[in-house]
Amino acid sequence: MSNIVIDSNKCKACYLCIKECPKNLIRVSEKTNNLGNKVVEFNDPENKCIGCAMCATRCPDLAITEVYRG
Amino acid sequence: MTTQVFKIPDSLRKDVKYSFCPGCDHGVAVRLVAEVLDELNLKEKAILAASIGCSVTIYDFLNVDSIESPHGRAMAEATGVKRARPDKFVFTYQGDGDFASIGLAESLHAALRGEKISAICINNTTYGMTGGQLGPTTLLGQVTTTSPTGRNLEYYGYPIKIAEHIALCEGTAFSARVSLDTVANIRKAKEAIKKAFEVQIKGLGFGFVEILSTCPTNWKMTPDQAHERVRNEMMKTFVPGIYKDITNNKQAVLV
Amino acid sequence: MTQCLAEKKVLTKGNYAIAQAAILAGCECYFGYPITPQSEIGEFMSGKMQELNRAYVSAESELAAINMVIGACSTGAKAMTSSSSCAVSLMQEALSYATSDQLPVVLVSVMRGGPGLGNIYPSQGDYFQATKGGGNGDYKLIVLAPSTVQECADLTYKAFYLAHKYKNPTVLLADGLLGQMMEPVEFKDYTYPEIDNSSWALTGAKGRDGRVIRSYAPLAEDQCVFLEKLYQKYKTIEENETEWEEIGTEDADILFISFGSTSRNVKTAVKMCREKGIKAGMLRPITLYPFPNKRIKELSEKVKKVITVEVNMGQMINDVKLAVNGKVPVELINKPVGAPPAPEEILLKVEDLI
Known part of the structure; x- marks a missing residue:
C-alpha cells in the first residue's frame, strides 16, 4: 500500500504539494505547528495514493520525509 | 511489496531544518545536490566551497566538509582546495550574484582553466538575502528595490546568460540551465547536477548547472505564482537546455 | 636560477x-599574480612547483x-601567495576571513611606494597595512620583517611554521630593496616541527560529520566567545614569539628603532655615532606583530632619546610611542620612499636632534 509521511513541524505552509498530488490526497489541516503554520495533512481513506513522490519532490522544506510505493 | 521511493538524503545533516522562506526553491536545489552526492557516493570525499547570500548557511544543511568563502570567491577557494587535494570531490553552491556578478572573474577563469570542480548556481533574478535588489540576472522591465520603475537599458544594461557564457569556455565539460518550476523539471535538474558532478569525477573539466529558481518573498508572489513567473517570464530570456556536454559531442555555439 | 639554487650556499x-625557502619549507601550493618588485617569486615558483x-x-x-x-589551507596544506602594496590592499578582506577561519595562510608582501599605484621604489609604507590590517573586525596578522637576504630565507621558514602552529595568517614583510638585492645566502635544513592538523583540516567527512570552517556567527554571544578565545591566542603569540635584535643598547643614550x-x-650609523662620542644603540624588531613593546619600555627607562628610522612618513613610530609611553622624547628620521636614509644622513640628523 502506497503512503507518505509528513513531518508537520517542517511544513512552512507553502501548499505547493497540494496542487502536485494527482489524486488530491493532501489538504490544509486545522492544526498549527511550532512555526505557527497551518500545516498540510495526508488524507487517503480509500488508499488512492500511488506513491508517485511528486509531493515530496516538490516540497522545498523536506517536510514530506518518506514515500512508499506498493 | 512496498518499496521506499523517497527519503531524506543521507548527505543532509541529521534532523535538518532549512532556514529558507516558505516556498523557496533553494530547498529543492539543496536536496537534489544531497541526493546526487548520495547516489554517486561522494559524501565522504566531498569538500564544499560555500558562498554568500541566501546560500550562506548551506553547510548547516549539507553534511560535508565545507569552507566558507568571501562574497564571490567560492570558485577561487574551490580551486585552492582542488589543487591542494586533487583526489577530493570539490563543488560550490552559489547564487547568481555571487557567481556571475561579484565573482564573475573567478567563475569564468575557473571554467577557462578547466578546473575539475562542479558549480551549482541559483538564478532567481534578484539579491534575495539583502531584500530584493537588482542583480546580474534581473530581467529587463523587472521591478526591484533598486530598479523601482523596472530594469531599463539606459541605467542598468542587460542581464547575463550564465550557462551560455560558461559553455563558451574551452575548459568547460558540461554547462546546462535547468528549472525547478515543475516536478518533471526538478527531475531533469537532478540529471543535470549528476552530469556536472560526473564530469569532475571523470577528470573531464569544469561542470556547471544554472538553476532557475524562485524568490516568492522578494517577488511578492505566492510560491505558485512564482513558478508561473519562471515559466512565463524567466524562461524567455533564460532558455533551459544543455549548452555544452563534451561527453555527448554537444559544443557551445554562438547563435 | 632554479639550478643555481640547488646549491646550499648561493649568491641570490x-x-x-x-x-x-618556501619550496624547502614544504610549500605545497603557490597562487599568485604578478606585481613589481616581487614578480621573481611567482616566476621561480611556476617552474619549480611544476617540476616538483x-x-x-x-x-x-x-x-x-x-x-x-x-x-x-583549509585542507591543511602549506600554501602561499606573494604580492606587493597596492595589490596586498586587494587581499585585505580575505586576510580578515582567514584570521577568523584560523587558517595558516602565508603571504609574502614586498613593499613598494604608495599610496595608490605609487611607484616601484622600496618603501616601508605598508607597516600599518601589515600590522594593523585593512580588513574588517578585530584580528591580527603575525608579521615578520627580514633585513638581509639570509633572513628572507630564514624567516620564510619561520612564517610557515608560525602560521601552522597558531593557525593564523602570517606575513613576511620585505621591501623592494631586499627583494631585488643580491647577497650570499645559505639554505639551512627546515627543522621546525610539522604541525598536526588532523583535528580541523578538511579531508572529506569520512566516518564523521562534515566539518565547517567558517567565520559567520549570526549570534552576538557566539562572536563574543570567539573573539575572547582568538585574543587569548594572540596573548600566547605575544608571550612566546616576540623577536628582536639589539646592538649597543647596554649603555646607549640614544636608542634607534628600525x-x-x-x-x-642604522647599524652603520650606530658605529659612526659612537666614533663621534655619541652613545647610540639600536633595537630592530624582527616580529612587527607581536611587537617588542615590553623591551622598548624597559630600554626607555635607561635612554635619553628614542629615534625611529623608517622609509615612510612615520608609521612604526606610533607603536614605539605607545611602548615608551612619554618617558623620553621619540623622534622620527624618515624618507618618504626610496633607498633608506644613508648612515651619514642619519648621523647629521642625530647631531641636530641632540
Whole structure:
C-alpha cells in the first residue's frame, strides 16, 4: 500500500504539494505547528495514493520525509 | 511489496531544518545536490566551497566538509582546495550574484582553466538575502528595490546568460540551465547536477548547472505564482537546455 | 636560477631566496599574480612547483590568489601567495576571513611606494597595512620583517611554521630593496616541527560529520566567545614569539628603532655615532606583530632619546610611542620612499636632534 509521511513541524505552509498530488490526497489541516503554520495533512481513506513522490519532490522544506510505493 | 521511493538524503545533516522562506526553491536545489552526492557516493570525499547570500548557511544543511568563502570567491577557494587535494570531490553552491556578478572573474577563469570542480548556481533574478535588489540576472522591465520603475537599458544594461557564457569556455565539460518550476523539471535538474558532478569525477573539466529558481518573498508572489513567473517570464530570456556536454559531442555555439 | 639554487650556499636575490625557502619549507601550493618588485617569486615558483609536481596557479587577480590560498589551507596544506602594496590592499578582506577561519595562510608582501599605484621604489609604507590590517573586525596578522637576504630565507621558514602552529595568517614583510638585492645566502635544513592538523583540516567527512570552517556567527554571544578565545591566542603569540635584535643598547643614550632593510644603515650609523662620542644603540624588531613593546619600555627607562628610522612618513613610530609611553622624547628620521636614509644622513640628523 502506497503512503507518505509528513513531518508537520517542517511544513512552512507553502501548499505547493497540494496542487502536485494527482489524486488530491493532501489538504490544509486545522492544526498549527511550532512555526505557527497551518500545516498540510495526508488524507487517503480509500488508499488512492500511488506513491508517485511528486509531493515530496516538490516540497522545498523536506517536510514530506518518506514515500512508499506498493 | 512496498518499496521506499523517497527519503531524506543521507548527505543532509541529521534532523535538518532549512532556514529558507516558505516556498523557496533553494530547498529543492539543496536536496537534489544531497541526493546526487548520495547516489554517486561522494559524501565522504566531498569538500564544499560555500558562498554568500541566501546560500550562506548551506553547510548547516549539507553534511560535508565545507569552507566558507568571501562574497564571490567560492570558485577561487574551490580551486585552492582542488589543487591542494586533487583526489577530493570539490563543488560550490552559489547564487547568481555571487557567481556571475561579484565573482564573475573567478567563475569564468575557473571554467577557462578547466578546473575539475562542479558549480551549482541559483538564478532567481534578484539579491534575495539583502531584500530584493537588482542583480546580474534581473530581467529587463523587472521591478526591484533598486530598479523601482523596472530594469531599463539606459541605467542598468542587460542581464547575463550564465550557462551560455560558461559553455563558451574551452575548459568547460558540461554547462546546462535547468528549472525547478515543475516536478518533471526538478527531475531533469537532478540529471543535470549528476552530469556536472560526473564530469569532475571523470577528470573531464569544469561542470556547471544554472538553476532557475524562485524568490516568492522578494517577488511578492505566492510560491505558485512564482513558478508561473519562471515559466512565463524567466524562461524567455533564460532558455533551459544543455549548452555544452563534451561527453555527448554537444559544443557551445554562438547563435 | 632554479639550478643555481640547488646549491646550499648561493649568491641570490631576496625574492629568489624567499621562493626557494618556501619550496624547502614544504610549500605545497603557490597562487599568485604578478606585481613589481616581487614578480621573481611567482616566476621561480611556476617552474619549480611544476617540476616538483606541486600546485601552481597563475591566478586571475590577487583577490583570487589569496582566496585560493585559503582554499588550499583549509585542507591543511602549506600554501602561499606573494604580492606587493597596492595589490596586498586587494587581499585585505580575505586576510580578515582567514584570521577568523584560523587558517595558516602565508603571504609574502614586498613593499613598494604608495599610496595608490605609487611607484616601484622600496618603501616601508605598508607597516600599518601589515600590522594593523585593512580588513574588517578585530584580528591580527603575525608579521615578520627580514633585513638581509639570509633572513628572507630564514624567516620564510619561520612564517610557515608560525602560521601552522597558531593557525593564523602570517606575513613576511620585505621591501623592494631586499627583494631585488643580491647577497650570499645559505639554505639551512627546515627543522621546525610539522604541525598536526588532523583535528580541523578538511579531508572529506569520512566516518564523521562534515566539518565547517567558517567565520559567520549570526549570534552576538557566539562572536563574543570567539573573539575572547582568538585574543587569548594572540596573548600566547605575544608571550612566546616576540623577536628582536639589539646592538649597543647596554649603555646607549640614544636608542634607534628600525626594521627591515632600513635597519642596515642604522647599524652603520650606530658605529659612526659612537666614533663621534655619541652613545647610540639600536633595537630592530624582527616580529612587527607581536611587537617588542615590553623591551622598548624597559630600554626607555635607561635612554635619553628614542629615534625611529623608517622609509615612510612615520608609521612604526606610533607603536614605539605607545611602548615608551612619554618617558623620553621619540623622534622620527624618515624618507618618504626610496633607498633608506644613508648612515651619514642619519648621523647629521642625530647631531641636530641632540
